[in-house]
Each structure stands twice: as C-alpha cells, then as structure tokens.
Amino acid sequence: QVQLVESGGGSVQAGGSLRLSCAASGRTVSVYSMGWFRQAPGREREIVASISWSGGNTYYTDSVKGRFTVSRDRAKFTVYLQMNRVKPEDTGVYYCAASRAPEITIPATTYSDDDYWGQGTQVTVSS
Secondary structure, eight states, rough: EEEEEEEOEEEEETTTOOOEEEEEEEEEGOOOOEEEEEOTTSSSSSEEEEEEETTTEEEOOOGGGTTTTEEEGGOOOOOOOEOSSOOGGGOOEEEEEEEOOOOOOSSOOOOOSSEEEOOOOEEEEEO
C-alpha cells in the first residue's frame, strides 16, 4: 500500500501563488505517474496536472497551462504543484494521486479508484 499526504493548501488572493506538496510513503516502488486533481463545490473532480515517473513529461489541463507547474523529487517520493497567478475558479479541494500503471515516460491522464489517492487539501482563492 501507498499513503499520500498533501500539504500547502490555504487561502490566497487572486493573482497570488501557492505551492502544494504530496509525499508518498509505503510501497512506493509501485508508483509511476503522479498527478493533481481538484474538485470545486458542486462539480466533478477534474485532473489538473500529471507528471511521468521519469519526471520528464507533464500534462496540464488547458485552464492552468502557463500558470501551474507540476514537478517531482523521486528521491523524496514527493510531487509538487506550483500554482501562480491563481484565479477564483481555481478554488477547490486538491487531491494528489499516484498511478499504478507501469508507464515510465508518458504521464497518466486518467487515474482510477484502484490507484492511490490522498485525502485532499483545500485551496481558496478570493477575488
């Protein structure tokens, strides 16, 4: 089993920045892509960003391209989401996910319930 613990959420004004972290522990050898999802009130959970096991390839949903950056430190089993120029529509609970699909270079864009998920951290952006 793998445990994921997110940190770094909070409240920020529009235009500001936040950095989320997600630390993995346990059987981390089974973790490949890692990603960030968010769920706004009344909306479905959506993928925000994903990064390949190698760290060399990333995926972003259109609404965050150019503003958010996903990165990972494999030695620390940690993935980060740097959020810049945030907007009120970025508000939501942000979840970290780790894929068990054995893909090294291509970041996963879908994560299933069988993958690993964190408990989530709240991000609130005020206008």
